[in-house]
Amino acid sequence: MITYLQRVLRSSVAPGLCLVSACLVDMVCFPTPGHAQAIELAEQVWSAEVIRPRGQPVVPLFDGWFPNDDGSRTLCFGYFNLNTRQSLDIPAGDANHLSDNRFKALLPTHFEPLPPRYRRRFCVFTIRVPDDFGREDTIVWSLTSNGETLSVPGHILPAYILDEPASDGRGDIAPLIRLVPDGDGARGRNGIHSQDEIQAVAGEDVTLRAWIEHPDSRVWTGWSKHSGPGNVHFDIAESEIQTGNEPAAVTAIFEIPGEYVVRLQSIDSVSAFEFYCCHSNAWFHVSVSD
Amino acid sequence: MNQKSLPSARRPAFGLCYRLGSLLPVLTVLFCSNTAWGQHQDPPTYSRDVAPILQQKCQSCHNPQGIGPMPLMAFEQVRPFAALIRDRVTRGIMPPWHLDRTTGIQRYKNDISLTTEEIRVIADWVDGGTLRGDPADLPPAVEILSGADWQLEDQLGPPDLVIRSAPYDVIANGQDQWWMPEVKFEGLESERWLRAAEFKPSYPLGKKVVHHGHAVLIPEGGRRQVALSRYGVGKAWEIYPEGTGMRVPPRGTIAWNLHYFPVGVEGDDDVVEVGLWFYPDGQRPELETVGEVLMRVDGRNGMARGQDILIPPHGYQVLQGTHVLESPATLHSFRPHLHMRGKVMTMEAIYPDGRKEVLSQVNKYNHNWQISYLYADDTKPLLPRGTVLQFTSVFDNTANNPLNPDPNQWVVFGRRGVDEMSHAWVGITYMNEEQFARAVDARRASQETLRLGSEQ
Numbered sequence: 025m026i027t028y029l030q031r032v033l034r035s036s037v038a039p040g041l042c043l044v045s046a047c048l049v050d051m052v053c054f055p056t057p058g059h060a061q062a063i064e065l066a067e068q069v070w071s072a073e074v075i076r077p078r079g080q081p082v083v084p085l086f087d088g089w090f091p092n093d094d095g096s097r098t099l100c101f102g103y104f105n106l107n108t109r110q111s112l113d114i115p116a117g118d119a120n121h122l123s124d125n126r127f128k129a130l131l132p133t134h135f136e137p138l139p140p141r142y143r144r145r146f147c148v149f150t151i152r153v154p155d156d157f158g159r160e161d162t163i164v165w166s167l168t169s170n171g172e173t174l175s176v177p178g179h180i181l182p183a184y185i186l187d188e189p190a191s192d193g194r195g196d197i198a199p200l201i202r203l204v205p206d207g208d209g210a211r212g213r214n215g216i217h218s219q220d221e222i223q224a225v226a227g228e229d230v231t232l233r234a235w236i237e238h239p240d241s242r243v244w245t246g247w248s249k250h251s252g253p254g255n256v257h258f259d260i261a262e263s264e265i266q267t268g269n270e271p272a273a274v275t276a277i278f279e280i281p282g283e284y285v286v287r288l289q290s291i292d293s294v295s296a297f298e299f300y301c302c303h304s305n306a307w308f309h310v311s312v313s314d
Numbered sequence: 315m316n317q318k319s320l321p322s323a324r325r326p327a328f329g330l331c332y333r334l335g336s337l338l339p340v341l342t343v344l345f346c347s348n349t350a351w352g353q354h355q356d357p358p359t360y361s362r363d364v365a366p367i368l369q370q371k372c373q374s375c376h377n378p379q380g381i382g383p384m385p386l387m388a389f390e391q392v393r394p395f396a397a398l399i400r401d402r403v404t405r406g407i408m409p410p411w412h413l414d415r416t417t418g419i420q421r422y423k424n425d426i427s428l429t430t431e432e433i434r435v436i437a438d439w440v441d442g443g444t445l446r447g448d449p450a451d452l453p454p455a456v457e458i459l460s461g462a463d464w465q466l467e468d469q470l471g472p473p474d475l476v477i478r479s480a481p482y483d484v485i486a487n488g489q490d491q492w493w494m495p496e497v498k499f500e501g502l503e504s505e506r507w508l509r510a511a512e513f514k515p516s517y518p519l520g521k522k523v524v525h526h527g528h529a530v531l532i533p534e535g536g537r538r539q540v541a542l543s544r545y546g547v548g549k550a551w552e553i554y555p556e557g558t559g560m561r562v563p564p565r566g567t568i569a570w571n572l573h574y575f576p577v578g579v580e581g582d583d584d585v586v587e588v589g590l591w592f593y594p595d596g597q598r599p600e601l602e603t604v605g606e607v608l609m610r611v612d613g614r615n616g617m618a619r620g621q622d623i624l625i626p627p628h629g630y631q632v633l634q635g636t637h638v639l640e641s642p643a644t645l646h647s648f649r650p651h652l653h654m655r656g657k658v659m660t661m662e663a664i665y666p667d668g669r670k671e672v673l674s675q676v677n678k679y680n681h682n683w684q685i686s687y688l689y690a691d692d693t694k695p696l697l698p699r700g701t702v703l704q705f706t707s708v709f710d711n712t713a714n715n716p717l718n719p720d721p722n723q724w725v726v727f728g729r730r731g732v733d734e735m736s737h738a739w740v741g742i743t744y745m746n747e748e749q750f751a752r753a754v755d756a757r758r759a760s761q762e763t764l765r766l767g768s769e770q
Contacts, residue, residue, distance in 0.1 A: 075613075075622060083624065083724050088489075088732075104624065104726060143621045143727055176627075176724055183654075183719035183732050185489050193482070193491025193574055299492060299729050 075138060078110035081172035082135045084165045087147045087300065089180055090188035092214070095155040099178040100147035100186065100213055101165055105135045112169050116251075119168035127151050127163070130285065130307060133251040135169070142297045147213045147305065148250070148287060151178065187301035188212050198302035199243050199267070199290040202235040209237070215305030222310045226254075226281045232308050233271040236290055243267055244294045247274045250307060252284030262294075278312040285309055358439040359447025360389045366453045367432050368392065371409050374426075377458045381521050381547075387458075393444050400440040403433050406678060410548060413687060414677040418660075419695070423688040461517035464589050466510055466551050473512070473589030475501045477529060477542070479570045481583035484523055490730050491574040499531055499566045507559035507599055510591040511552055513545035519581040525731075526651075526684050527572040529588045533563040541605045542568070543588045544739060546684020549649060552605070555691060558743055559599040562592070575731070603743040606649065606686075611635035611659065611705040611736040612727075620727030623734045625655055625711040627722050633736050636664075637703045642750035645695045646741030648674045649686035650707075653734045654717045655725055656681060658708035661738060666700040673703075681717055681731060686739070692760055696753055707736040 074080060087100040105112065112135045114120040120131060129151045138144065151163060159180055166175040189198040189212030202209040203218050210216035224230035236243055242264050249256040259275040278284055291303035358364060368376070368386050376382030385391050392399070402408035411427035413420075428436075439445070459465060464473060480495035515524040526546035530539050540562055543552070554560065572586055593599060612633050613622035625631040650659035660675040673695050674687055689695070697703075713721045725734050745753065 074624060075617075085724055085726060104724070106624075138621070140616075141618055143618050174724075177720075177722050181720055185487075187489040191491070192485055192488070193493045193572075298727065298733075300489065300733075 075106050075108060078107045079170055080106035080110075081169045081174055082106070082112055082114070082167050083174055084167045084176040085144065086165075086176045086178045086184070088184035088186040089178070090186040090213075092152065096152050097155070097157060097180055098188075098214055099151045099153060099163060099180075101150070101176070101178060102144060102146045102148055103132070103135055103167070104144040105138050108138050108140075111136050114167055114169055119173075121166055122151075123162070123164035123166070127153055130250070131165075132287070134249040136248055142294050145248075146289075146297050146300075146303065148248075148289075150213055150215070150305075152214070153180075186213075189302050189304070191299065191301040194296075194299060194301070196292060196296065196299075196302050197239065198304040199292070200237040201288070201290060201304050201306045202237075203233075203306060203308070205235055205271075209235075210306070211302075211304055213303065213305055215307060217306075218308045222308055224276075224278055224310050224312045226278055226312050226314055229275050229277055230310070231273055231275050232286060232288075232310075233273045234288055234290075234306055235269075235271045236265070236267055238267045238290075238292060240292050241267060242292075244291050245272045246289045246294075247276070248287045248289075250285040250287040252278070252310075252312075253282035254278060254280035254312075256284065256286065276310075278310065281312045281314045283309070283311055357442035357445060358435050359445045359451065360392065360439065361447035361449055362451035363435050363447075364392070364439050365389075367428065367435065369453060369456050371426050371428055371432070373456065373458060375409075379460050379518070380458070381461070389446050393446075396440045396444045400437050403428055403436050410680065410683045410685060412676045412678040412680060412683070412685060414675040418672040418674045419689060419693050421690040421693045423690055424686075461521050464512055464514065466512050466553065466589070466591065469553075470510055470591045474592045475590045477501075477568055477588050477590065479529075479568075479572060479586040481585050482572070482574070484519060484574060484579070484581045484584050485576055486578050486580040487576050489576075490525075491576065492729065493570065493572040493574060495570050497568045497570065499568045502562065502564040504564055504595075506562050506564075506595065507593040507597065508542065508562050508590060509554060509559055509593050509599075511543040512589045513543040513550055514587045514589065515545075516584050516586065519579065520584055520586060522577055522579060523574050523584075524586060525573045525575040527570065527586060529586075530569045530571070531562065531566050532569055533566040536563065536566070539569075540566075541607075542590065544606045546649065546651075546686070548683040549686035552647070552686070552688075552741065554599075554603055554743075555646070555694075557599050558601040558603050559593055560603050560605055562590075573729075601743050601745060601749060603646070603741070606647065606739040606741050609635065609637050609703065609705060609738045609740050611707045611738060620735060623709075623725070623727040623736060625709045625725040625734065627724060628712050630711065631709045633707045633709075635705045635736075637705075639697055639699060639701045639703065639744075642699050642745045642747060643697050643701075644743050644745065644753060645673070645689060645697070646743065647686045647688045647739075648741075649684060649739040650676050650679060651684065651735055651737050651739060652679055652681065652707060652709070653731050654681045654719060655709040655711045655715060655734055656707065656736075657710040657715065658706070659738060660706045661740070662704045662706070663695065663697055664702040664704055666698060670704075686741070688741075692757070696750070696757060698750065699747070703740070705738055709734060709736075 083104040085102045085104055087102050089097050089099050091097050113133055115133050116131050120133060122129060130149050132148050162177045162179045164175050164177045166173060198211040200209045200211050201216055203216060244264050246262045247258050257277045265272050286308040288306040289303055372386050376386035378385050409426045480497055482493045515521050529543045530541050532539060612620045612635060648661055656679045658677045661673045662670055663673055664670045711721055711725055719732055727734060
């Protein structure tokens with residue numbers, strides 16, 4: 025395989041680039057003894073083995089951006105936990121931060137294992153930037169986990185534009201989510217936040233509800249801990265529900281007191297995530313007492 | 315065919331590629347010595363030396379109605395772009411043919427690449443001052459098909475049946491769009507055998523915005539899928555070999571899957587057509603093909619498709635996928651599908667005896683093209699049962715990749731061009747052992763004919 029990579033890359037790059045590429049490949053593939061552990065993660069040749077039960081880092085991802093009606097733009101970030109069993113909590117701060125704090129963002133601090141069916145977590149938080157946020161402007165999200173610090177830039181790059189909240193070609197639209205019956209709702213990744221803090225008691229059930237509308241009779245819903253000091257247990261974290269009058273509901277148990285955020289995502293079908301349209305976010309702010 | 319007899323049957327069947335390879339230098343010398351340029355020692359001219367090359371290899375796209383950005387039909391049109399043309403052809407960027415010339419099968423039905431000699435003629439013509447030459451030396455003009463014409467009509471006549479997608483209003487700007495209507499399939503009175511199919515986006519709009527697409531027939535009450543036509547920029551049609559066809563039921567639903575890529579122009583009611591040519595009613599070809607099938611080149615052990623695609627910023631990734639042939643087969647075509655970071659895809663055969671051989675390798679992959687490499691009839695791989703097809707994809711997320719929109723990003727699986735995919739569309743026809751033995755014998759006979767011919 026290594027010989028193969030060297031060969032094909034050497035034969036495929038422009039002559040002037042051959043030496044550079046060959047050296048890079050040599051460096052990546054043939055580390056000298058004693059330096060093998062010094063290979064930077066970003067310089068590795070990746071393979072399926074990077075996905076393991078535990079011990080791997082969380083990769084921050086930039087999904088793209090979309091324009092808003094008021095002229096602002098929204099940057100969307102997701103993540104790829106390379107662990108199939110290990111969830112990670114990375115508090116906001118040195119290990120979990122943005123390069124630019126001028127803009128409001130609800131950073132996730134809890135990172136769930138790699139989901140088996142849809143590859144990764146899509147657009148778990150957004151940053152709304154003004155219309156004068158230029159092509160050269162960048163907000164970098166950095167995460168340190170399991171000994172690796174990985175970063176990703178978000179910026180207004182035309183190739184990374186996202187459909188929001190509807191996809192013209194597929195005729196799809198993000199579900200409308202309300203957090204109170206007959207209240208204001210929101211479609212799409214900018215999402216909706218619970219207006220009043222939800223009160224809960226550590227170790228006791230609390231039910232979180234959302235009223236979801238969509239042209240389809242069924243939609244997918246997924247509940248996740250977004251941030252907070254302790255574990256959160258959901259009775260059914262992912263399910264397909266009937267749209268209509270009955271709200272989507274989950275029973276959550278918060279292990280210890282503190283301030284939590286629970287994230288709800290909904291999309292017509294979980295397989296539609298890979299089209300990058302159209303899902304909706306909702307965040308529940310929960311205060312858990314002893 | 316028993317295991318013992320496999321190697322002896324296989325070697326001549328596949329070894330033809332190598333025999334042809336050994337003849338190619340001879341043929342090339344013969345060819346070159348008979349070209350106009352080879353007969354003249356004076357500098358090449360447009361009329362005598364360059365125009366014939368452009369006619370054969372360039373004008374099908376570079377005509378006033380073609381998808382090429384400028385027509386190259388006349389000296390006055392060509393000369394202003396002489397330096398650019400020299401650059402593109404000497405770097406192997408144009409004509410679009412992304413196969414590695416140094417390994418694997420080199421004879422394809424749709425090869426539009428330039429020979430070394432043709433490249434040298436063009437380079438020398440530019441270096442020599444872009445001489446016009448004597449207009450009397452110009453070759454007769456060739457008829458250029460309009461984008462609205464069926465390309466196969468010259469060979470096969472008008473299609474026997476044309477199916478059409480539901481209309482779609484094309485957006486000018488934004489994210490990739492996927493238009494997936496279902497349309498009732500009608501027009502056949504009974505089961506027929508498909509001989510050829512051509513996928514035709516509308517002209518001129520569709521030619522610009524339809525990146526790739528599929529027209530798959532879901533038979534009434536049936537579970538199997540009949541892939542009538544699959545399209546990509548650079549792959550519009552498929553003619554199955556004589557004696558090979560696809561079984562098409564008379565009724566069902568066409569599941570269209572059309573990937574539109576906004577390019578700044580919009581239009582209403584865009585419709586894609588697929589022309590179908592059948593064997594005569596009542597005629598059943600010996601071999602039933604499944605057409606192009608998707609062979610994954612990513613993690614397969616229970617993973618979601620492409621879950622292991624994760625290309626680091628400024629880095630590379632290599633993925634492999636293997637597919638075991640449960641029965642003998644012949645391959646008609648090879649069409650890698652990667653996205654913007656895709657650079658290389660290799661298809662190798664690992665034979666039951668352990669030998670391993672490169673069949674085809676694309677090492678200049680370009681996402682703007684979806685070329686299907688159609689094996690020549692005498693170089694189509696004939697593969698015994700138990701052969702493993704091994705695919706290797708290489709992704710380049712560095713700044714060296716000119717198509718890379720942002721080397722600072724982590725790249726994962728997705729449908730958009732900025733995300734990645736890793737699979738190959740392989741045109742394949744499975745056979746039983748008797749059919750395979752006959753195909754091997756026929757190949758052996760053609761080899762013998764070729765060998766004898768070359769000795770005379």
